[in-house]
Amino acid sequence: MDLLDDDDAPPRRANVPEYSVSEISGAVKRMVEGEFAFVRVRGEIGRVSRPASGHLYFDLKDGNSVLAAVSWKGNAARLSARPEEGMEMVAVGRLTTFPGQSKYQMIVEDLAPAGVGALMAQLEARRKALGAEGLFDPARKKPIPYLPDVIGVVTSPSGAVIRDILHRLRDRFPRQVLVWPVAVQGAACAPEVARAVKGFNALPEGGPIPRPDLLIVARGGGSIEDLWGFNEEAVVRAVAASKIPVISAVGHETDTTLCDFAADLRAPTPTAAAEMAVPVRAELVERVAVLGARAGRALRFGVDRRRQRLGDLARALPRGEAIIGQAQQRVDFLGARLPLALRSVTGRRRVQLADLRIGTGVLVRALRDGRRRVDVAGESLAPALARTARDAQRELEDLSARLDRAQAARLRFRSDTLGRLGPRLDPAARRALGESATDFARVAGGLTPALPLGRIARLREGLSALDRLRETLGYKETLKRGFAVVRAEGQVVTSAEAAAKAAALEIEFADGRMTVGGKPAAPPKKRPPEPPPEQGSLL
Incomplete structure (x- = not known):
């Protein structure tokens, strides 16, 4: 019997159970997650999206299929x-x-x-990207210090790398080393x-922790x-x-990293890296010794050259x-002229002293005659003496006025004083007056006794000083030296040319004279001192 032709029989679809969409989605989810709870999928990365959620x-795709993939925020940060x-x-x-979209995906x-x-x-792509930013530019690289005091090493503290570095530093030039322990492979590296x-x-x-002068990032070899x-x-x-210079020593010589x-x-x-970080101490000491020797030689050479230059100059x-x-020749010439100058000065001072004496005599005669005014024109005086007489006349007039105003008691007091001082006056002045002490006091009663005599005494002292100066500065004293x-x-010779032309030369020493090639000449006769000029009688 054909069931299909049986109109009373229900169709077979009627026996299939009905599922809701959620039930179907849940069943598929349980089946997929149960069968593929752990998978490894190889593929080419396609569209990549990184939303703000993290x-x-x-x-993931290949030539025929595409698999959607998602990595949640917590896992995305830990991806290798x-x-x-x-x-x-x-x-x-x-x-x-x-x-929500009826699709499957990979977590x-x-x-x-x-x-x-x-x-x-991936390495090449990253190298190009970072190189484009200038991170590998040679111009930004810092020089390595020649002899760092502190060296920082970034490596694993348990590996053979740190022991090799410390051993090499100890052999070449011991330095202070700071080690920062890190993982040198894996996700934490x-x-x-x-x-x-x-x-x-x-x-x-x-x-408290010294800042390194140099960093070494090191790791042994590997894949x-x-x-x-x-x-x-x-x-x-x-x-x-x-900011600290870095030496990268990652892997063996054939290994290259972006670091x-x-x-x-x-x-x-x-x-x-340890050899590049520090020099060899022994080589450095030897180099310093060589440079020190070169500096010493250069210094000696410079001193010798300057000494020679100084000698040439x-x-x-x-x-x-x-x-x-x-x-010295000018001094000798002036010394020879000095006696003449002293004699000239002495002569002028002697004339002035004589004029003063004559003027004093005129005043004394005027006082003796009772005159209060001296007729200078009537006196037979030289012009210089006339001037001295005029000066003395003015003094006389002044003294006359003072005599008129003096009282008798003043006159007696002056007379008594003159009597006491008479023995102390200059004897020559007393002889010139030719009078007794009483007459001398009477004549000079209105005249200040010390005025003309004091001037005479000062002039004499000045003349004596000039004479002593003449003796001191004369050429005789120069000969004694x-x-x-x-x-x-008879003429003084002051040049070799004049000496060569002279027929004979006379040389004067301190103890005598002699001619060149002859016997000493007789010492010059001393001239008797010139008598002082006659003072004359003041009366």
Whole structure:
């Protein structure tokens, strides 16, 4: 019997249960999550979206299919690698469905580049991007200090790298070393290395912890995956921004990381970094000794050269005798003229003294005659004596006025005083007066006794002083000091030319004279002293 032809039989669709949309979506979700609770999917990164919520949305695709992927905010910050469009990566996570759009997607918990080729491509792309910002520019690299006092090392404290660095520094030039322990591989490597570099730069100058003068970022060799932390952007930016010079010593000589490009100096190995950080102490001591010896030789050479130059200049200067010879000759010439000048001055002073004596005599005669005015014109006096007489006449008139005003008691007092002082007066003056003490007091009663006689005494003292000066400054005293006077035909010879023309030379010494090549000449006869001029009678 054909059931299809049986009109009373219900169709088979009627036996299929009915599901709501949510029930179907839930069933599919449970089945997908149960079957694909942990999967690793390899594919090319497609569209990448990073909304403000912090979640990460991207696509995994191959030549035929596309798989939507999402990494929640908490996992996105801990991913080993950041997804970039066009990269081939391996995503680790689980599959689930999104009922709101009837699609399935992958919840990604970690990402890793798919093989070395992809890592190298990512490394090259990152190098170009950071290089375009100028982080690898050679112009911004800082010079390495020649001999740093403190060296900061960023590395693992348990590895062989730090021991190699310390050993090498101890052999070459011991320095103070500060170690900042960090993880040198894995997810924690990049952030810890970046914090260490920034932390060393944040140390204050003169603080309890000394601020390093040089940083060494070091790690031993390994694969590109092991060294990937030193290719991270955070490490590169921290090293490039460091104010302290940085030596990068990551891996072996063939290993290259982006940290090497950003550092101020790249070392092929950690041991080489220690050698670049400090010089060899023994070589430095030897170099200092060599430079010290060179400085000593240069100093001696400079002194010798300057001594020779000084000697050359000294030979070009005139001799001291030549410099002072003319001055000495002028002194000798003036010394020879000095006696004549003294005699001339003495003669003028003698004439003045004689004039004064004559004038005093005129005044005394006028007083004796009782005259209060002297007729100068009537006196037979020379013009110089006339002037002296006129001066004395003015004094006489003044004294006469004083006599008129004096009282008798004043006159007796002066007479008594003159009587007491008479013996003390100059004897020559008393002889000139030719009078007794009483007559002398009577004649000079109205005249101040000390006035003309005091002037005479002062003139005599001045004359004696000039005579002593003449004796002191005369050429005789000069001869006693070792000099001599050369004469020819009675004239003083003052030049070699005149001496050569003279037929004979007479040389005068302090103890006598002699002719050149002959016997000493007889000493000159001393002239008798000239008698003083006659004073004459004052009366």
